[in-house]
Amino acid sequence: MLLLYAIFLNNLRINPFILKLMLIILVFLTDMNEERITEKLNILADAAKYDVSCASSGSKRKNENKGLGNASNGICHSYTEDGRCVSLLKILLTNHCIFDCAYCVSRKNNDIKRAAFTVQEVVDLTINFYRRNYIEGLFLSSGIFKDADYTMERLVRVAKKLRTEHNFNGYIHLKSIPGASDEIMNEAGLYADRLSVNLELPTEAGLKLLAPDKNQQDMIKPMGYLKNAIIKHTEEKKLFKKAPHFAPAGQSTQMIIGATPEDDNEVLHSANYFYKQFKLKRVYYSGYVPVLADKLLPALGTAVPMVRENRLYQADWLMRFYGFQVNEIVNNAQPHLDLDIDPKLAWAIRNMQAFPVDINKADLQIILRVPGIGVQSAQKITSGRKFGKLNWEHLKKMGVSLNRAKYFITCDSNQFERRDLTGENIKQFILATSQSKYLKHAQNQLNLF
C-alpha cells in the first residue's frame, strides 16, 4: 500500500497505468472490507447463538411516516438445521469480555478469535437484511468491555441510530447489561421493543460457582427498574395515545439447564418467581451445550439435555396458559419432571380423582387440564357444544389427541373407557401406542453406524 502511494506521489502527472492500478487497489479494498465483515459476522453470530430467545412478537410498533418496517405478531423467517427459529439478526457487538463465566464461549480466559462491530456496521447489516425480508429485526447483545454502562451505552447507540436516523420500526431486542445505570436503561427502553437480562443459572449458588464476576443483585437491579418503568409507561399510554413506547414487548430472561445440579423444582420455582415479581413475558430454558473444558462443568461431548429442556417448556406453558400452579407441576415430593411423559399427563395420572371429565358440561378451566386437549381445541369444544352434544368423532375433527384424552373424558357416546385403570396402567398404554420424537431421533442416529 505505502509503496504504491509513494509511486503515486512521484507521478503527479497521472498516467493510465497508475489509474488502472488505483482501480485495482480500490476493488481490493472493497473485497477486504467484505471479507472483514464476513469474518466479524461469523465470529459474532457464532458467539451469540447460545442465547435462545428469538421471539419477535408482543410489540405493536407501527410503521410511521412511510418508514421501514413494523413489529407485530412475530415471524420465523428461517430455521437452522437444529430446528430453531431464525427471526432476528442475533449478534454480539463484540465478544471481548472482562468476565470469566465458566459456561460462556466468550469468557476472558478462552483462547478464541475476538472481533467487534462498529455501530454503523450493525446498522447497515440490520437494514439490508430487513429490506430483503430475511429478519424481523435485531437482537443485540455484547461481551462486557470496560464496564456495564459503557457497554450498555454502545448497545443503545445502535438502537437509537436505527430508530432516529433510519426511521426503522422493526423489532429491536437489547440485552440489559447487569449493573447498568437507571438512566441508560431508561434510554434503552425508549428505543427497544424488548429488553432481557439473563439470570444464567436458576439459583444464586449456581451463579457464584460458575460466574464469580457476576452477582444476582446486579442482574435484578435493571430488571426491577424496567418493570416499574414499563408499568408507568403503559399507564401513560392509556391516558395519552401519543405517549412514547417503552419496551412494548416487555422483558425476558434465560436460564442454563444442566450445567449445575439444580432440579426442576428449583428451576420452575425460580421461573415462577420472576414471572410474578418482575412481570416477565418469557423465561427461556437453555439446555447446556458443552463448549469448554472446565472441571466445574459437564465434560465436553456430554449430550445436550434436550428432552428435559422440552419438558421444562411444557411446564412453563402449563403455568402461563393452562392455569396450573407451579406446585401442582413440581414440588418437594416431585422434584423432577417425568422425562417419559409430558407434565400435564403426569399431573393427571397423579390426580385420577379429578377425572373423568364430561366434555359437554365441564368448565373451560377443567377441560384445559385434560391431557391431549390444547388451548385451541378446548375453546372449540366450549363453543361447539352450544350447537349440540359432542362425540368422539367431533373431538377428533377438532384436533383433540384422543390417544391420550380418551382415558380422562366422557362425551356423547357410549364407547368410553370403562375399565378401572390406575394411573400407572394409563401411562403404560399411552407409552405403548406413542413414541417420543426424541427417542425416534436417537434411533435414527444409531442406524448410521
Next chain:
Amino acid sequence: MTATALIYDGTFEGLLCAAFEVYAFKLQGVKLHAGNCYSSAFFEDVISVITDEKRASRVLKGLRERLSPMGIQRLYTAHLAGIAGEDHNLLGYIRHVFDSAVNIEEDYGNKYVVRVSELVRMMRREKHRMEAFVRFQQLGDGTYYAAVEPDFNVLPLLIRHFKSRYADQKWIIYDIKRKYGLYYDLHDTQFIEMDFADANMPGNVIAAFSEEEGIYQQLWKCYFHSVNIASRKNTRLHVRHIPKRYWKHLTEKI
C-alpha cells in the same frame, strides 16, 4: 330424485350465485363444480350458473345478516384457496348458514363448518409462510423482487402485510405458479403480469441485480450457517419447519 351438477365460473360471486340457484329452484342433491372442464355423468342434469352481480349481492346481504364480518372473510379466504373439489363444501357451508336460525360460525360439530375452518387454517398457514419465506433481491433500479410458489393462491392476502412493512421501497412479489404478481410503487399495490420470455436468460438475470445484492446474500448465508449449533442437529424438525418445496426460493438454502 335426479342429481344436479352445477357448474360455475370459479369466482366468489359465482359461488354466491350458485347458492342463489339452489334456493330459487329448490334444487336437490346438488354437486357444485368450478370451471368448464367438468364431464358430466350420464343421468344428471347439468346447470351452468350465470354469474350475476345482483344475485350475488342478494346472497351476500343474506350472509351478512347471519354471519359476522369475520365469518364472511373466512368464507372468502376458504374460496380463494382454489382447491379442486372443495366447491361443494363451500356451498354446503352457505346452505348451512341459511338453513339455521342462529349464527353457525362456531358449530364445530358440523362437517362443513369444520372443513371451512380447516381450509382457512391451511390458507393462513400458507400466508404466514409467504410472509416468512419471501426473499427480496434488489434490482438495479432499487426495486426489490421476490419470486414465490405458494401451495395456494395467497397473494391477495399478502398485500396488507407487505405494504405496511415495506412502505419506503418499491417491491414485487411474483407467483410463478399462477403467473401473476403484486407490485408496490411507494403509493399503491397493483396486480401485474410479466413476460419472462427474454428476461430468463441467465446473463440478463444477473445483470439486473444491484451491486450490493450479491454481498448481502453472501452475508446472510454466512449468518445462517454461523447460528446453527451442530451438537443439536435435528434434520426432521428443520424440514418440518421449512418443507423442501420452499427451498429453491430461499437464499440461505440455495
